[in-house]
Amino acid sequence: MAVRKLAPEELQPKSFVFSAETEAFAEQQIAKYPSDRQASAVIALLWKAQEQAGGWLPRKAIEAVAARLDMPDIRVMEVATFYTMFNLEPVGKHFIQFCGTTPCVLRGAGDIKKVLEKRIGEQNHVTADGKFSWLEVECLGACSNAPMVQINDDYYEDLTPENFEKLLDDLAAGRPVKTGSQIGRNRSEPFEAVNTLLDPALYDGSVVGAWRKRFEEQAKPAETGEAHAATASVPGEVKAAKPTAGRAIESDAADTPAKRAKEGEAPIKPVDQKEAADPSRATKVEAKTEGAATPAPQSGKSYVTTPGEGATPASPTTPEAGTPPSQAETRRDGSESKPGVVVDKDNKTS
Ligand code: FES
Structure with a gap:
């Protein structure tokens, strides 16, 4: 860019x-x-x-x-x-945006570009009379009528070097020009023989009627047994896709104003709240040497882990520093599940 x-x-x-x-x-x-x-x-x-x-x-x-x-x-x-729709430098009276994207190139945009270079010069250059400048842009959405250019607010499609030269001549002379397809095509209809959508039934309503009949039949599943078939495979009890082991379990916090109100208990008095917040009245808890205390939850929910995962192990998982691996009581680095290495009398390992 x-x-x-x-x-x-x-x-x-x-x-x-x-x-x-x-x-x-x-x-x-x-x-x-x-x-x-x-x-x-x-x-x-x-x-x-x-x-x-x-x-x-x-x-x-x-x-x-x-x-x-x-x-x-x-x-x-x-x-x-x-936005590239805004030009930051002067442009010609007829500002040509030339599409250089693949469909247009496959349909001959290269020849259109040569005409631009011959008639106007390099892109982003305004002709001496101020009438023309051009810029190569990405797809302008008229690929079916490629190759094409946009000149100011209008599209000019189905270009050939000949009709494009004439278009530029007419613009330079101030003569009226035709927008859209330059070969007489109506919008993006096929420019040769019409080979698709030829069935008259498409236009007499009979095809639409057949579809409607099918929809009406599908709307009556009970009669056809489809309803039973559709629900027969749905289990009565929906189970979780995976076991909950190791996942956080969410539950209501132990004591909140909302919970107390729901259970008919009186709200905590402000004076009691003040006392509870006084650090000098807090119960001192001696620091433990083993294990770490679980921090208190900060939100209105509390989270615990299910047994089996996330729990603090009773003993360290790694040997004490400096202990040779052979003397370590337990190994919890995964190697304990690997088969041991056995060396036979021929010094081969298994
Ligand atoms: S590729 Fe040229 S209009 Fe789409």
Whole structure:
């Protein structure tokens, strides 16, 4: 992707003021959103400002949009430089976006590109008369009529070097041109013989009627026995997909205001809460030398692990540092489950 940066200072106009038309458009767009969400209209306003500026966005136009929407300049700058629909440098009166993606290339876009280079020059270059510039872009969504270009707001499809040259001649001379397919095709219909959707039944309603009948039959499963078949395999008791061993079990916290209210108990008085929070009245717990205390839960739920996993082992799982492996009482590193190595009298291992 090309670097997207503002045009050089020498190309930037000194000022930009919304025209009456742009201002009316801005009011209409802003009115679509809540009063404190006017920034949502930023793309629409940038688009209109680009149109007013002649097909590109000068710095002053971006700043004018930011002021109109009460946004920081940089926020609008970010939008303008991100979307390739916004041109940051001057373009020709007829700005040609040439599709160079695979379907168009397979249908001859390479020859169209040669015409562009011959007639206009390199892309991002405006002709001396200011009439043309072009840019290669990704798929424009008219692949079935490839190859194609977009010129300003219109598509021109089914191009050949010949009809494209003529199109450029007509645009340069200010003559009217035909948008869409340049070979007389109606939208994206087949341009040769029609080979699909030929069955008259598709158009007399009989095919649709057959489908409807099938749906009606499916809507009566009880008569056909399908309902019984559909539910017969559903077990009455749904079981967990996996055993719960090792999973955290969630339960209500032991004593919460909600639990006390549910069980009809009086809420704890503020004075009692204050006393309970006084650290000087807390029961001292001597530090234990073995094992670690489970930290108290911090949320309204308490979590415990099921037996068998996560429990603190009664003895250390690794031998004391410096103990040779052969003298360690127990090994809990997984090797205890591996078969031992036996060396026979011929010094072979098994
Ligand atoms: S590939 Fe050219 S329009 Fe889709």
